[in-house]
Amino acid sequence: MDALAPHAPIEKRVAMVDGRTEEVWPLSRDEQFLFALYTELFDDHWDKLTWGPLIPGAAYELKCPGKPERISLSAGGYLTIHWGARGHFHLCLAAKSTSDPALAARRSPGRVELYRRLDGDGYPISWGIRMFNGHDEPQITIFLPNPFLKPEDRIAETPDWDRLALWDDLFPRLTGTPADGRDRLGKGYAKN
Numbered sequence: 001m002d003a004l005a006p007h008a009p010i011e012k013r014v015a016m017v018d019g020r021t022e023e024v025w026p027l028s029r030d031e032q033f034l035f036a037l038y039t040e041l042f043d044d045h046w047d048k049l050t051w052g053p054l055i056p057g058a059a060y061e062l063k064c065p066g067k068p069e070r071i072s073l074s075a076g077g078y079l080t081i082h083w084g085a086r087g088h089f090h091l092c093l094a095a096k097s098t099s100d101p102a103l104a105a106r107r108s109p110g111r112v113e114l115y116r117r118l119d120g121d122g123y124p125i126s127w128g129i130r131m132f133n134g135h136d137e138p139q140i141t142i143f144l145p146n147p148f149l150k151p152e153d154r155i156a157e158t159p160d161w162d163r164l165a166l167w168d169d170l171f172p173r174l175t176g177t178p179a180d181g182r183d184r185l186g187k188g189y190a191k192n
Helices: 029-046 099-106 161-175
Strands: 012-015 019-029 051-052 068-074 078-082 088-092 109-118 124-135 136-142
Touching: 019 029, 019 161, 029 068, 029 124, 088 136, 109 161, 124 161
Parallel strands: none
Antiparallel strands: 012 019, 019 109, 051 136, 068 078, 078 088, 109 124, 124 136
């Protein structure tokens, strides 16, 4: 059985405080599902990802320093992505290392979602995956490759639709639905 089999998510539209709209597909919060998802992303696609916490007032848009040396899941429910001397991070997938139920609920994922942000005309302009803890505080956002941005994080003059390959692969596997064809209709940041 595919560890990333769809979990019957339902799309919803969310109005953001900046006036933009996002389409969101809730994903499973299951520890093994999340471990498989993050392992695939960081082990197989580390060179394409931009990631970090996206919190009110700050956006950390980090690139992996290389292929991780180790990806592990502790008995306490923490994922570790480790690059050796170049750093690592921990992400709680299921708080098992505390006897305090309130603390465990806060640390554990409260929601996980696949999303795409829409431009002013309602077309996709950004794609990603994000996870929030039990208090709805951001834990991690993974920005998927974007056709409107060059790999070096500069605005592209013309879209590179090949950069949607990871989204095109993940979307039907995670949602169980085919792509709707809207991902290639946007004009990008320079035109918006």
